[in-house]
Amino acid sequence: MLSSSSASTPLKPTSAMVDPGPSAPDFRRVAIFMAIAIFLSSALSLPLALGLLPEVLLTLLVPLAQLAPLIAALFVRRSGTHLRTELAxxxxxxxxxxxxVAVAVGLFSLVPTVRFLLGIAIGVPSMLEALPPVLVAVPIVLVMQSVFAIGEEVGWRGWLHGQLRSLGFWPMALLIGAMWAVWHLPVLITLGLDGRSMITYLGTILAAAPLLSALRDYSGTVWAAVLGHGLLNSLRVALEQNTLGVPTQMQAWVLDIGTWVLWILAAWLLLQLRGLARVDHPGSGGDSDLTGG
Incomplete structure (x- = not known):
């Protein structure tokens, strides 16, 4: 039984009672993660880029390269931590x-649809007649691309997200997007993309990254980002590549910039649905307020 003095004295908060919130990023660990991921991607890409291996192996290279962020995350993760929690x-x-999932499908359909309408508005020829057979194949491609995306997303929106979340949502999401784009460079160089195509590719990666981070925040798990990545590489590609014809250079810039803005707006919209973007799910790694920045 409590004595009268202890009953009337308010308890002082202790370290066990107060949530310290997300810790400051360990940038040394983040740098090692990035170095390992780029090294593995480059090691796989370089033999093909130098012509030492046949190009037919490219279809095997890309899924293997997508495992690099997962391997890097497993290498740098802290010992003694819960794997499922740290990797979300x-x-x-x-x-x-x-x-x-429902919101992701809606947004990944909405952005290319608005892009199509923008293209029509600026005079790009439409080619919707080619779309039906392509959409039939989307579910199969979605499953395949989502499986391939696991290695990437466990690294980017799983481990790295948890490391950088104290920066606030937008700085975190854009920094991850920039690192994700840089990591793609060895494979893009191997593919032989020209400068204009590379800008389009990397710009899309950077612009879509906040939406993938928002999916991870909204659900409290990396699996939502895995699905979003799969949608990005299947449904988004199917809609964007089969609804419009070849644009002029000026039209291409308008479409690119307009689409990048749409991806950012889609992330912002999802954060509004989340309600101040606060994530505090049990077992999600303790994510807290990510509205800062």
């Missing part, structure tokens, strides 16, 4: 994840 593999709420 746990699903704190299946209902929230299912809702995120």
């Amino acid at each position: 593999l746990a699903v704190p709420s299946w209902s929230r994840l299912l809702l995120t």
Whole structure:
């Protein structure tokens, strides 16, 4: 039984009672993660870029390269931590994840649709007649691309997201997007993309990154970002590449910049749906307020 003096004295908060919030980023660990991921991607790409291996192996190279962020994350993760928590593999709420799936499909359909309307408005010829057979193949491609995306997303929106979340949502999401874009360079050079195509590719990666981070925040698990990545490489590609003809150079710039803005707006919209972007799911690694920045 409590004595009268202890009952009337308010308890002082202790370190066990106060949530310290996300810790400051360990940039040394982040730099090692990035170096390993780029090294692995480059090691796979270089033999093809130098012509030492046949180009037919490119279809095998890309899925293997996508495992690099996962391998890097496993190498730099802190010993003694819970793997599923640190990599955001746990699903704190299946209902929230299912809702995120529905929102993701809607946004990844909406952005290319608005892009199509923008293209029509600026005079780009339409080619919707080619779309139906392509959309039939989308579910199969979506499953395949989502499986391939696991290695990337566990690294980027899983481990790295947890490391950088104290920066605030937008600085975190854009920094991850920039690192994600840089990591793609060895493969893009191997593919032989010209400068204009590379700008389009890297710009799309950077612009879509906040939406993938928002999917991860909204659901509290990396699996939502895995699905979003799969949608980016399947549904988004199908809609963007089969609704419009070849634009002029000026039209291409308008479409690129307009689409980048749309991806950013889609992320902003999802954050509004989340309600101040606060994530505090059990088992999600303790993500807290990410509205800063």
